[in-house]
Amino acid sequence: MPWELQNDRPIYLQLMEQIRQDIVSGKYEPGKKLPSVRELALDAAVNPNTMQKALSELERSGLVYSQRTSGRYITEDETMLNQLKHELAVTHIRQFFGKMKQLGFEHEEILSLIQELAKEEP
Amino acid sequence: MNPILECRGLTKRYSRTSAANALDHLNLTLERGQIVGLLGPNGSGKTTLIKLINDLLVPTSGTVLIDGKQPGVETKRCISYLPERNCLNPSMRVKDMVSYYGDFYDNFNRQRAGQMLDDLQIDEHSRLKTLSKGTTEKVQLILVMSRDADLYVLDEPIGGVDPAARDYILQTILTNYNENATILLSTHLIQDIENILDRVLFMRTGRLVLNSSVDEIRMEKKKSVDMMFREVFKC
Numbered sequence: 133m134p135w136e137l138q139n140d141r142p143i144y145l146q147l148m149e150q151i152r153q154d155i156v157s158g159k160y161e162p163g164k165k166l167p168s169v170r171e172l173a174l175d176a177a178v179n180p181n182t183m184q185k186a187l188s189e190l191e192r193s194g195l196v197y198s199q200r201t202s203g204r205y206i207t208e209d210e211t212m213l214n215q216l217k218h219e220l221a222v223t224h225i226r227q228f229f230g231k232m233k234q235l236g237f238e239h240e241e242i243l244s245l246i247q248e249l250a251k252e253e254p
Numbered sequence: 255m256n257p258i259l260e261c262r263g264l265t266k267r268y269s270r271t272s273a274a275n276a277l278d279h280l281n282l283t284l285e286r287g288q289i290v291g292l293l294g295p296n297g298s299g300k301t302t303l304i305k306l307i308n309d310l311l312v313p314t315s316g317t318v319l320i321d322g323k324q325p326g327v328e329t330k331r332c333i334s335y336l337p338e339r340n341c342l343n344p345s346m347r348v349k350d351m352v353s354y355y356g357d358f359y360d361n362f363n364r365q366r367a368g369q370m371l372d373d374l375q376i377d378e379h380s381r382l383k384t385l386s387k388g389t390t391e392k393v394q395l396i397l398v399m400s401r402d403a404d405l406y407v408l409d410e411p412i413g414g415v416d417p418a419a420r421d422y423i424l425q426t427i428l429t430n431y432n433e434n435a436t437i438l439l440s441t442h443l444i445q446d447i448e449n450i451l452d453r454v455l456f457m458r459t460g461r462l463v464l465n466s467s468v469d470e471i472r473m474e475k476k477k478s479v480d481m482m483f484r485e486v487f488k489c
Contacts (some may be wrong), residue, residue: 139478143449174428177421178449179289182469209445 134162134208135176148181155195155206156217163208166196256322258405258436259284260309262351263316265342266302266460276302278460279316287433289450291479292440294457295487300339300440304409307438308335321404331361334403338410340390344383348376348393355397367400370426374419388415395423399430406431408439412446424450444480454479456486 137146151172154160166187167175173183187204190196194212198204207213232242259282263445266277277299284290292300305311306318309325320329340353348371356362371378374392391414398406411427412420420443428450431437441447448468456464463486471479 135448139481140476141474142472144469174425177424179452181452
């Protein structure tokens with residue numbers, strides 16, 4: 133199944149986001165090897181050069197590192213992984229707040245609504 | 255190393271009485287290892303350019319070089335070309351066509367062809383004239399993609415096939431293409447192929463009006479190539 137990609141933003145940025153997401157969600161575990169560029173490109177149905185660029189950028193940020201001949205691995209740096217998780221959470225919440233404001237909700241209302249619904253969640 | 259394709263002042267006028275050049279002083283250099291989309295409205299010169307690359311037309315003026323060489327026998331060895339129309343003998347069987355290509359091109363990989371025919375459930379024993387238009391197109395594309403070429407020139411490769419087969423074909427292009435090969439493909443189905451392209455070329459009335467990477471377009475214009483095309487060529 134090709135990855136879901138939006139039309140209005142560079143593809144490599146979206147690939148980076150997807151891989152970050154997959155690292156945080158545990159699909160790719162810390163210290164484990166990432167699939168090859170070609171495999172990932174086929175999986176996402178994108179150009180291998182674009183996937184290469186996304187991985188190089190992730191490497192630059194330190195989230196993945198390459199072992200000279202054997203491929204790319206996920207970092208084992210707990211602090212970095214926790215920070216990434218936090219960043220992703222903040223992004224989601226900001227988006228959520230933005231949408232709620234469009235619907236005309238104030239901060240207080242949003243918070244009480246969340247608490248109400250949190251009780252119903254199992 | 256020479257660029258895989260280089261056009262300098264490339265011009266084609268079909269007849270002295272025609273109003274305009276089909277291709278008008280085109281300058282273009284393509285490096286190895288990219289997938290390039292050749293896009294433009296009908297009659298913008300895409301197929302003319304492709305035919306010039308494949309030695310099916312002679313330029314009115316200017317030059318086209320493939321790996322530094324003039325189009326001819328040597329360049330046909332390193333280019334794998336998918337014409338816009340059916341070029342297969344309708345009375346031959348699929349398997350005979352595969353052997354024919356195998357005899358003709360020393361870089362043809364029979365095993366790969368067999369695998370792709372299997373994947374698309376095409377019976378090797380059928381005669382080409384008994385196949386539907388879409389299936390014939392698939393066979394033709396399989397033959398073209400089974401060669402280990404330096405330059406693949408695909409004129410409308412996915413026009414007539416159903417969406418599921420289209421996905422398979424794009425997958426096939428991605429799997430088979432090696433890092434040093436370049437694929438030049440013309441199409442109107444931009445949305446379907448946008449994600450596999452490195453670069454797009456927009457043509458209008460025989461000229462190149464844009465030569466840019468897909469992510470550059472998205473970064474600068476905040477638009478997909480498809481949206482950009484609709485805007486640039488709005489009727």
